Amino acid sequence: MLVRNVANELAGQGQAEEDDIGLAREASAFYLKLSESVLRKTPDHLPLAESVAAGFTQYSYAFVAFEADRTEAQDAKAAQRLRARAARLYWRAHRHAMTALELNNPALVKALSSPAASGKPPRLPADQVAVAYWAAASWGGFISLSKDQPDVVADLPLAVRLATLAWMSNPVYGNGDLASLMGTFEAARPGGSLRQAAAYFDQAIEAAHGANAGVYVARAEALAAPAGDRAAFEALLRQALAVSATHRDLGNEVMRERAQWLLDTADDRF
Numbered sequence: 001m002l003v004r005n006v007a008n009e010l011a012g013q014g015q016a017e018e019d020d021i022g023l024a025r026e027a028s029a030f031y032l033k034l035s036e037s038v039l040r041k042t043p044d045h046l047p048l049a050e051s052v053a054a055g056f057t058q059y060s061y062a063f064v065a066f067e068a069d070r071t072e073a074q075d076a077k078a079a080q081r082l083r084a085r086a087a088r089l090y091w092r093a094h095r096h097a098m099t100a101l102e103l104n105n106p107a108l109v110k111a112l113s114s115p116a117a118s119g120k121p122p123r124l125p126a127d128q129v130a131v132a133y134w135a136a137a138s139w140g141g142f143i144s145l146s147k148d149q150p151d152v153v154a155d156l157p158l159a160v161r162l163a164t165l166a167w168m169s170n171p172v173y174g175n176g177d178l179a180s181l182m183g184t185f186e187a188a189r190p191g192g193s194l195r196q197a198a199a200y201f202d203q204a205i206e207a208a209h210g211a212n213a214g215v216y217v218a219r220a221e222a223l224a225a226p227a228g229d230r231a232a233f234e235a236l237l238r239q240a241l242a243v244s245a246t247h248r249d250l251g252n253e254v255m256r257e258r259a260q261w262l263l264d265t266a267d268d269r270f
Contacts, residue, residue, distance in 0.1 A: 025063050032056060039096060046131055049100030053134035056093035060086045060141060062254040070261060073268075083145050090142035097135035104128060108165070112158050124169040133178050136163035140185060160185045176208035180215045187222040197223060211247040213255035216240035220262065230270040237263050 032055045039048050068082035102109045111122045124132055139159040146152040166173065167182050183200035186192045201219040208215055216239045224233035237259040244256035 025059075028055060028059055028063075032059065036096070043096075043099045044103035046100055046104060046127055049096055050130045050134060053093040053097035053100075053131065053138060056089050056096070057134055057138040057141060058251075058254075060089035060093070060138075064089060065141070065145065066254075066258060066261075087142055087145040090138045090145065093138035094135055094142060097131050097138065100131050101128060101135060108132075112162060122165070124165045126169060129166045129170045129173050129178075132162055132166040133173060133181070136160075136166065136185075137177075137181055140181065140188075144188075156185075156189055160189055171203065172207040176204035176206075176212045176215050179204035179207055180212075180218045184218050184222045187226070194223065194227075210243060211252075213240040213243040213247070213252040213259065216243065217255050217259050217262070220259075225269055228270065230266065233270070234263060234266060 032052065035048060035052050035055065039045065039052050042048065064082055065086035068079040068086060071082060072079040098109065105122075105125070105128055108122050108124065108128075136159050139155065139162070143152055143156050143159060163178070163181055163185055167178050171179060179200050183197045183204060186197035186200055187194060198219075201215065201223070204212070204215045204218075216236045220233045220236035220240075224230075224236055240255055240259040241263075244252040244259070
């Protein structure tokens with residue numbers, strides 16, 4: 001009971017708002033290690049699993065994978081090491097989230113891994129949507145950094161299916177984050193529909209009510225850049241900058257930095 005009370009407290013602290021990236025980075029390592037140690041004793045605790053998976057995924061994206069992108073031009077070997085670390089952090093987040101899902105919904109995990117998973121999908125309860133989102137998002141991050149490993153890339157359809165189950169249960173989850181993830185997955189998967197991906201991003205923008213800069217950055221990177229549409233790419237990134245300026249939080253601040261970096265290095269992409 002004591003451990004679960006601590007888990008409840010840590011899960012609540014994981015929701016705290018912070019718009020200073022430097023402060024968040026300095027504080028997050030201790031919080032993540034402490035939360036992870038408690039989660040290992042209560043692996044079925046959904047709110048704490050959500051907080052830990054979200055924390056490792058966001059830490060990897062904002063502080064490790066992004067640093068690798070910015071380092072690439074100056075030191076390719078250092079960038080490679082950073083991406084390897086980011087991949088490990090994504091996988092760590094994924095395993096915590098999947099363990100919680102396995103303990104709370106064994107049928108879901110069985111359906112994902114079964115060859116018969118193409119049949120009627122299992123229902124995802126509302127209290128599992130957040131954990132499923134972070135499990136899918138971290139899985140996607142891990143796959144994106146493991147393109148030289150065919151066995152890892154082969155899991156992309158499973159990650160897409162997990163995200164789809166969450167989306168079917170709550171399509172507006174996360175202020176548009178889930179719909180945005182669906183758009184990114186749709187654009188990335190073999191045989192994906194760019195029209196459907198655009199529809200997911202439209203839904204994400206609507207769900208966010210103009211307050212989520214990440215949706216515009218994701219759309220720019222998933223659709224505009226691969227299409228070679230520099231005008232759309234830059235317009236989306238400027239929208240992200242405008243949103244981050246008027247809606248200050250840590251997520252938008254991270255996306256502001258990425259949007260500005262993408263604009264500054266656009267010549268390298270077009």
